[in-house]
């Protein structure tokens with residue numbers, strides 16, 4: 061559907077649209093519309109990217125409205141033979157900073173006025189391959205009082221690589237800059253290069269292993285919408301239960317990790333054990349603890365049976381009893397409270413500015429949750445009520461996990477109580493024909509937050525572009541902001557309290 | 568205090584008593600078996616998203632397989648995945664499973680320098696480098712040390728610096744951007760030392776094998792001491808592989 065002012069299209073989650081219907085605006089109009097839309101609190105940018113088309117670059121921005129289920133699609137075309145420069149929109153809408161940086165890095169488009177036009181991930185197919193990952197232009201301050209601390213890319217533990225550069229005054233951090241890209245393995249290009257549906261599905265499963273279900277669900281949704289496959293609500297319910305199990309598992313692991321960082325060993329061990337129970341349940345369902353193999357296009361190899369249903373209910377009952385008992389103690393411990401309370405606070409205003417999504421939005425008073433704002437069939441039938449906390453500190457991030465775990469258990473139970481799984485969901489489709497000349501956007505609320513996959517098909521139904529956005533793409537900035545004026549020794553608990561994705565960002 | 572003791576009691580005994588004997592229940596996909604039944608081999612070969620299957624005789628190369636299970640779904644009478652999780656080895660050929668063959672995947676003990684057993688038999692400290700990994704192998708390597716699997720009981724641990732490590736465990740297909748950091752880490756580890764590839768991406772590049780964003784040349788210059796297949800490998804696959812290598 062085209063908007064009243066004929067400037068953009070309006071679609072819903074997992075619905076596709078003919079690309080020819082999207083009005084192609086000149087940059088002045090494109091900027092004006094984007095700024096107008098994004099000035100409203102109820103809108104945020106879910107993705108903004110460019111891709112080569114004919115003799116130039118096609119720009120697509122997708123802006124989601126949190127209260128109407130609408131997604132606005134705007135477009136602009138930049139021919140090759142004109143100056144490759146566009147006035148940056150970041151000064152007005154800060155949240156666009158990372159998207160403009162990405163377009164700049166990939167295609168060499170200049171964004172005059174951008175305050176921080178630095179490389180994003182040193183993608184192998186970037187415009188300027190002379191610039192190497194070791195040459196990242198860190199911000200620095202000339203001063204005799206200040207010193208810099210550089211950490212990474214390899215860290216002290218089993219953690220993915222990233223480089224953190226702190227500018228400190230004594231113990232105090234004035235500024236933190238995070239350089240990523242080390243995990244870049246060409247996910248988007250590989251997804252385009254691979255020709256079979258299953259290969260692409262496997263690429264989507266490998267965007268971020270701890271969010272296997274989230275990303276592969278976004279992939280399945282987009283393929284189904286582009287192929288015109290109508291799946292049953294039951295299938296979406298089964299997938300969404302897997303999604304919530306993933307959330308419970310990783311949230312529990314993160315609570316355990318935070319306990320480790322404040323040397324609360326009982327919590328570290330037992331929350332860890334509880335996490336095991338959940339991922340073992342996922343394994344009992346699909347053979348893999350992380351849910352690899354669980355989500356396929358059009359159907360499933362692992363339908364939810366009534367037997368599995370009672371098994372999941374039992375696992376959750378047992379888990380919940382122990383979780384509640386331990387959480388009741390942990391969250392009241394003075395040593396824990398004291399360490400997490402009022403540390404690494406970010407404000408709602410800051411989080412709105414950076415376009416935070418998911419947990420990082422909800423811990424700072426922003427009620428942003430795809431399950432409610434752009435629900436898939438399962439969440440339409442069984443609505444989910446998001447949890448929002450006001451304060452924005454480490455303790456909020458710690459507490460949000462506890463509350464979201466409870467809420468997810470509650471949701472799964474309600475669903476399982478009201479649904480029967482007598483007729484198994486169909487087997488996956490092995491091959492599909494995508495409709496030509498279309499664009500689709502798929503949003504999923506993974507445990508970190510809003511995952512957005514966008515795909516564009518060409519004249520013959522071939523995939524011409526596939527864009528993946530992990531929630532961390534917006535949210536890494538929040539960690540940088542949290543560290544301001546904190547002691548450097550508070551970095552680990554802040555880092556864990558966010559647990560952002562390196563591989564999902566680096567792609 | 569009382570409350571904490573209660574919690575410990577309510578959680579009961581959680582650790583796996585003997586990881587060398589523990590089993591993983593179906594539908595876990597461990598070592599594959601290929602029957603001698605005749606099937607359309609072309610269809611079988613082409614159904615594999617990772618080119619892990621070859622024909623005449625039918626073989627599956629677990630160094631390339633990501634255990635998606637597709638071949639077994641399509642040809643259930645030809646291909647089965649057992650729940651045998653002990654599939655780590657130090658010899659690539661041992662990861663090639665042929666039709667009609669039912670044997671365990673072992674390590675070739677003759678390839679292991681005797682020093683490895685004497686030096687690392689009771690204490691093994693490893694450094695982990697994720698080089699383009701998707702955080703799933705990393706997730707399971709972390710799990711090896713948790714209260715359930717407790718790999719620490721064997722003196723095997725991950726450490727914070729290559730300087731006091733005895734080897735490196737690499738995950739991920741080795742991105743170009745991490746190639747140098749991996750090399751520096753490897754060089755910083757004192758000899759004798761172990762080079763271990765964990766997960767299908769590390770072993771063969773996995774689904775990213777053809778990606779132009781990788782830089783795997785380091786593998787030509789090092790002797791690889793252990794291959795741990797899986798996507799990701801189960802913690803028991805990791806632990807048993809390390810035990811067989813060092814004791």
Ligand code: SF4
Pocket residue numbers: 614615616617618619620627631632633634635636637638639
């Ligand atoms: S399980 Fe392995 S061999 Fe079978 S199709 Fe999947 S990747 Fe190929």
